[in-house]
Amino acid sequence: MRIITLLTDFGLRDGYAGVLKGVIWQHAPQVQIVDLSHDIAPQNVLEGTLALERCAPYFPPGTIHLAAVDPGVGTDRLPLAADLGGFYFVGPDNGLITTLVRLARRQGIVPRFFHLNQKQFWLPEVSNSFHARDIFAPVAAHLANGVPLEQLGSPLKDAVIFEIPMPSPKDEGWRGEIIHIDHFGNLATNLRSNHLAAFTNVHIHVGEYTIRNLSPAYHSNARGDLIAMIDSAGYLAICVVDGSAADFVQAKVGDPVEVHITTSPSLLPS
Amino acid sequence: MRIITLLTDFGLRDGYAGVLKGVIWQHAPQVQIVDLSHDIAPQNVLEGTLALERCAPYFPPGTIHLAAVDPGVGTDRLPLAADLGGFYFVGPDNGLITTLVRLARRQGIVPRFFHLNQKQFWLPEVSNSFHARDIFAPVAAHLANGVPLEQLGSPLKDAVIFEIPMPSPKDEGWRGEIIHIDHFGNLATNLRSNHLAAFTNVHIHVGEYTIRNLSPAYHSNARGDLIAMIDSAGYLAICVVDGSAADFVQAKVGDPVEVHITTSPSLLPS
Amino acid sequence: MRIITLLTDFGLRDGYAGVLKGVIWQHAPQVQIVDLSHDIAPQNVLEGTLALERCAPYFPPGTIHLAAVDPGVGTDRLPLAADLGGFYFVGPDNGLITTLVRLARRQGIVPRFFHLNQKQFWLPEVSNSFHARDIFAPVAAHLANGVPLEQLGSPLKDAVIFEIPMPSPKDEGWRGEIIHIDHFGNLATNLRSNHLAAFTNVHIHVGEYTIRNLSPAYHSNARGDLIAMIDSAGYLAICVVDGSAADFVQAKVGDPVEVHITTSPSLLPS
Numbered sequence: 001m002r003i004i005t006l007l008t009d010f011g012l013r014d015g016y017a018g019v020l021k022g023v024i025w026q027h028a029p030q031v032q033i034v035d036l037s038h039d040i041a042p043q044n045v046l047e048g049t050l051a052l053e054r055c056a057p058y059f060p061p062g063t064i065h066l067a068a069v070d071p072g073v074g075t076d077r078l079p080l081a082a083d084l085g086g087f088y089f090v091g092p093d094n095g096l097i098t099t100l101v102r103l104a105r106r107q108g109i110v111p112r113f114f115h116l117n118q119k120q121f122w123l124p125e126v127s128n129s130f131h132a133r134d135i136f137a138p139v140a141a142h143l144a145n146g147v148p149l150e151q152l153g154s155p156l157k158d159a160v161i162f163e164i165p166m167p168s169p170k171d172e173g174w175r176g177e178i179i180h181i182d183h184f185g186n187l188a189t190n191l192r193s194n195h196l197a198a199f200t201n202v203h204i205h206v207g208e209y210t211i212r213n214l215s216p217a218y219h220s221n222a223r224g225d226l227i228a229m230i231d232s233a234g235y236l237a238i239c240v241v242d243g244s245a246a247d248f249v250q251a252k253v254g255d256p257v258e259v260h261i262t263t264s265p266s267l268l269p270s
Numbered sequence: 271m272r273i274i275t276l277l278t279d280f281g282l283r284d285g286y287a288g289v290l291k292g293v294i295w296q297h298a299p300q301v302q303i304v305d306l307s308h309d310i311a312p313q314n315v316l317e318g319t320l321a322l323e324r325c326a327p328y329f330p331p332g333t334i335h336l337a338a339v340d341p342g343v344g345t346d347r348l349p350l351a352a353d354l355g356g357f358y359f360v361g362p363d364n365g366l367i368t369t370l371v372r373l374a375r376r377q378g379i380v381p382r383f384f385h386l387n388q389k390q391f392w393l394p395e396v397s398n399s400f401h402a403r404d405i406f407a408p409v410a411a412h413l414a415n416g417v418p419l420e421q422l423g424s425p426l427k428d429a430v431i432f433e434i435p436m437p438s439p440k441d442e443g444w445r446g447e448i449i450h451i452d453h454f455g456n457l458a459t460n461l462r463s464n465h466l467a468a469f470t471n472v473h474i475h476v477g478e479y480t481i482r483n484l485s486p487a488y489h490s491n492a493r494g495d496l497i498a499m500i501d502s503a504g505y506l507a508i509c510v511v512d513g514s515a516a517d518f519v520q521a522k523v524g525d526p527v528e529v530h531i532t533t534s535p536s537l538l539p540s
Numbered sequence: 541m542r543i544i545t546l547l548t549d550f551g552l553r554d555g556y557a558g559v560l561k562g563v564i565w566q567h568a569p570q571v572q573i574v575d576l577s578h579d580i581a582p583q584n585v586l587e588g589t590l591a592l593e594r595c596a597p598y599f600p601p602g603t604i605h606l607a608a609v610d611p612g613v614g615t616d617r618l619p620l621a622a623d624l625g626g627f628y629f630v631g632p633d634n635g636l637i638t639t640l641v642r643l644a645r646r647q648g649i650v651p652r653f654f655h656l657n658q659k660q661f662w663l664p665e666v667s668n669s670f671h672a673r674d675i676f677a678p679v680a681a682h683l684a685n686g687v688p689l690e691q692l693g694s695p696l697k698d699a700v701i702f703e704i705p706m707p708s709p710k711d712e713g714w715r716g717e718i719i720h721i722d723h724f725g726n727l728a729t730n731l732r733s734n735h736l737a738a739f740t741n742v743h744i745h746v747g748e749y750t751i752r753n754l755s756p757a758y759h760s761n762a763r764g765d766l767i768a769m770i771d772s773a774g775y776l777a778i779c780v781v782d783g784s785a786a787d788f789v790q791a792k793v794g795d796p797v798e799v800h801i802t803t804s805p806s807l808l809p810s
Contacts, residue, residue: 001299005288011723012282012552015595018545018576022599025572029541029600032295036288042724043782055285058403059292060299071782074757128757130772133598183281184312217344217398232400242313242341271569275558282552302565306558325555328673329562330569453551454582487614487668502670512583512611 002031002144003059007052007067008132009040016130020066020137023123027141036065043071045095046162047253050180053099054233056087065100066132066140067091074128079116079135080159081149085109088149090116090140092131095162102164114153121152165254167191173260176236178206178253185244189257191236196259204228205258206238207249272301272414273329277322277337278402279310286400290336290407293393297411306335313341315365316432317523320450323369324503326357335370336402336410337361344398349386349405350429351419355379358419360386360410362401365432372434384423391422435524437461443530446506448476448523455514459527461506466529474498475528476508477519542571542684543599547592547607548672549580556670560606560677563663567681576605583611585635586702587793590720593639594773596627605640606672606680607631614668619656619675620699621689625649628689630656630680632671635702642704654693661692705794707731713800716776718746718793725784729797731776736799744768745798746778747789 004024010016017038024033036055040048048069056065063086070077070092080093084104089097093115104111116135119126121142126134139152167176167190176191187206196202196214204211214236215227223242226249231237238257240248274294280286287308294303306325310318318339326335333356340347340362350363354374359367363385374381386405389396391412396404409422437446437460446461457476466472466484474481484506485497493512496519501507508527510518544564550556557578564573576595580588588609596605603626610617610632620633624644629637633655644651656675659666661682666674679692707716707730716731727746736742736754744751754776755767763782766789771777778797780788 001295003292003295005292007285012575013577013579014720014722015547015576015591016723018574019595019598021574022543022545022595022603025541025543025574026598026600029572032299034288034291034295035282036285037283039283051285055289055292058289058296060296063292072759075759127770127772129769133772180284182284183286219342219345229399230397232397232403271565273562273565275562277555302569304558304561304565305552306555307553309553321555325559325562328559328566330566333562450554452554453556489612489615499669500667502667502673 002028003034003063004031004140004144005034005036005055005059005063005065006038007036007040007048007055007065007069008038009042009044009048009069010038010132012038016133019133023133023137024141027138028144031141031144040069043069045069045071046164047180049096049098049100049162052096053103056100056103059087061086064088064090064140064143066136067096068132068136069096070094070131073131078156079131080156081114081116081139081143081153082159083112083149085111088143090136090143093160095160097159098162098164101159101161111159112149113156113159114149115156116153118152121147165190167195170258172262173258176257176259178251178255178257181246181251181253185240185246186231187238187245187249187251187257188231188233189236189238191257191259192234193230193236196236196261201262203260203262204236204238205260207251207255209249211238272298273304273333274301274410274414275304275306275325275329275333275335276308277306277310277318277325277335277339278308279312279314279318279339280308280402282308286403289403293403293407294411297408298414301411301414310339313339315339315341316434317450319366319368319370319432322366323373326370326373329357331356334358334360334410334413336406337366338402338406339366340364340401343401348426349401350426351384351386351409351413351423352429353382353419355381358413360406360413363430365430367429368432368434371429371431381429382419383426383429384419385426386423388422391417435460437465440528442532443528446527446529448521448525448527451516451521451523455510455516456501457508457515457519457521457527458501458503459506459508461527461529462504463500463506466506466531471532473530473532474506474508475530477521477525479519481508542568543574543603544571544680544684545574545576545595545599545603545605546578547576547580547588547595547605547609548578549582549584549588549609550578550672552578556673559673563673563677564681567678568684571681571684580609583609585609585611586704587720589636589638589640589702592636593643596640596643599627601626604628604630604680604683606676607636608672608676609636610634610671613671618696619671620696621654621656621679621683621693622699623652623689625651628683630676630683633700635700637699638702638704641699641701651699652689653696653699654689655696656693658692661687705730707735710798712802713798715796715798717797718791718795721786721791721793725780725786726771727778727785727789727791727797728771728773729776729778731797731799732774733770733776736776736801741802743800743802744776744778745800747791747795749789751778
């Protein structure tokens with residue numbers, strides 16, 4: 001069995017996501033298809049690649065990630081496919097692949113990129129605004145059927161890769177930022193557990209709030225408390241128990257979050 | 271073929287639901303997976319279990335219901351699995367299973383509960399905030415593969431079960447309440463058809479409104495009419511034809527609904 | 541493999557869509573099921589049939605489209621199935637099939653309609669408000685299993701078909717209207733490319749705005765520009781680059797859009 005995942009900014013109302021499955025199953029009836037998300041904010045390629053990073057490690061080897069957050073559709077941005085070691089990417093060459101390349105490189109894998117230019121593997125008619133349907137879906141299906149990337153396109157030296165914001169060191173700590181706000185209003189940052197000495201002796205500053213120490217679990221605090229914890233993707237996150245930290249802190253993606261490692265946690269007021 | 275259903279409060283934007291499918295298919299590539307809902311109100315365990323009750327009777331024997339509305343994730347609430355006769359539950363031991371136990375007991379089945387504590391069936395790394403991915407999804411997959419519950423956990427005498435609000439008798443009628451407001455704004459109550467003598471000679475009171483008698487079908491009345499009917503789950507529901515009863519009545523879950531069985535329907539003004 | 545697609549106005553919160561899959565897989569465990577949309581505006585049959593038109597051409601032969609936007613459920617509107625040449629419809633006889641009949645007739649196919657009245661193919665208990673679950677889902681499953689339409693119902697001379705608004709000719713142009721506003725806020729019209737002489741020498745009037753000429757692609761203009769282009773379904777659409785034309789123009793479905801073919805594009809102000 002092969003899995004194709006779908007990640008787009010198409011929404012679920014108009015049938016655009018369903019059409020991708022029709023096209024895929026026309027060419028590769030045996031594949032399993034998973035919706036990762038169709039609610040990426042319109043044209044927000046950074047949000048799209050960060051969502052891919054959260055999901056991709058949990059899929060079996062051979063999985064093909066078809067992603068389409070594609071403001072440049074119909075312009076000269078290239079249609080792209082990549083072999084990333086254990087898994088594949090099919091989508092626009094606009095930076096959406098960034099986190100998948102990072103995941104692959106961390107495992108010592110050298111990604112191979114391909115410019116999709118073999119039109120015999122596309123739908124017969126290609127629109128200027130829906131390459132996910134007309135190019136990416138049939139290409140992903142042929143790839144699932146075993147057609148090698150070398151036949152689907154031409155080798156490409158490199159792909160468009162984003163600079164993803166990284167934390168910077170500060171006196172006795174780090175300055176990071178909010179990179180994602182999820183469905184619950186949890187604020188995910190780009191700070192990882194290795195930016196924190198331990199669960200204690202640390203202060204986290206976000207907006208006008210200071211949080212003392214990390215909580216081991218979501219509900220180890222009282223309802224309504226503003227807490228900090230390591231989230232399920234390994235990042236420092238700011239949460240409100242049974243509530244929305246985004247509403248509470250009035251935060252948005254890009255806002256700074258500072259971590260201050262203290263020798264004496266009692267020096268600062270709570 | 272085995273079916274695993276998913277019911278969560280994760281939303282569809284962040285990829286959390288898609289990840290569950292990746293984990294399940296890694297271990298059990300042959301199962302079919304159905305999304306029941308990922309839009310249960312955050313941390314609303316009662317709404318979650320009521321949704322399970324509407325859905326479970328329509329799935330074939332052997333179906334595994336993986337449910338995660340889980341405010342206590344990472345605390346001492348237990349990870350739970352249950353054999354409910356024809357079907358299975360995997361999720362937190364926080365009352366989410368309540369209606370499934372009720373369905374099973376109505377059929378004379380004695381549920382068997384298990385504390386999931388066999389970590390060799392979990393993901394190698396278990397977070398403190400995403401047990402659906404790290405524990406419930408792999409356990410559901412192994413269960414679908416035929417691993418018996420006795421190997422996945424230890425027998426548990428009982429599970430956490432909610433008190434679900436029940437109607438109380440009143441002079442010539444019943445006092446119930448609104449237990450669910452659906453996508454259309456229909457108000458489902460906890461009153462069943464056996465609380466009503468017949469379709470006629472009955473008055474239903476909700477908010478400041480009185481509805482005379484039940485309608486046999488949704489569109490047997492005029493557009494905009496406030497009507498009462500037996501809904502597809504067998505409960506008394508208040509609806510507005512081509513509109514939202516929730517908006518019309520300004521009702522919310524928990525609001526009282528009274529049924530008054532009349533001998534002469536003409537005694538009350540319409 | 542057989543595919544059953546689902547298109548409804550049920551939303552995704554209450555489990556109504558998931559239940560359809562349980563019923564289908566009870567009877568036909570081997571079929572693939574695709575959600576086209578469950579977010580058609582409540583009771584908006586026209587929006588539903590237009591969505592079917594966008595999707596159906598991309599599914600393989602033999603696909604069964606189960607559609608339920610069904611304000612008349614429980615009244616005397618008939619349950620319907622149709623053989624449309626390469627594909628099938630199962631749903632209410634309320635006009636929802638309109639665009640599929642149009643697609644079939646364009647290919648020279650004479651549709652065959654059937655009144656679904658063979659209750660041995662339905663669920664044992666049929667509610668008055670959820671025929672998608674109780675009639676359409678089991679019938680679609682039996683159809684996928686190879687039961688012929690002749691056994692599922694009785695031949696019907698005709699089905700309810702909508703008048704879909706068509707453009708009317710005007711001096712040197714056409715007057716059409718907005719027929720759909722998608723997730724991105726793009727305004728799809730009922731004007732097709734053959735209503736436009738070419739990409740140039742054309743003015744498009746919508747609300748108080750005039751757009752000169754068609755854009756070949758979405759991002760061939762600057763961010764925030766109001767543009768006109770041929771969309772992925774072959775219709776003239778009004779878009780804002782990286783924005784919402786619906787918000788920009790303050791438009792709604794039914795608003796007029798006029799096309800004026802000019803001999804000299806410089807005669808009108810931009």
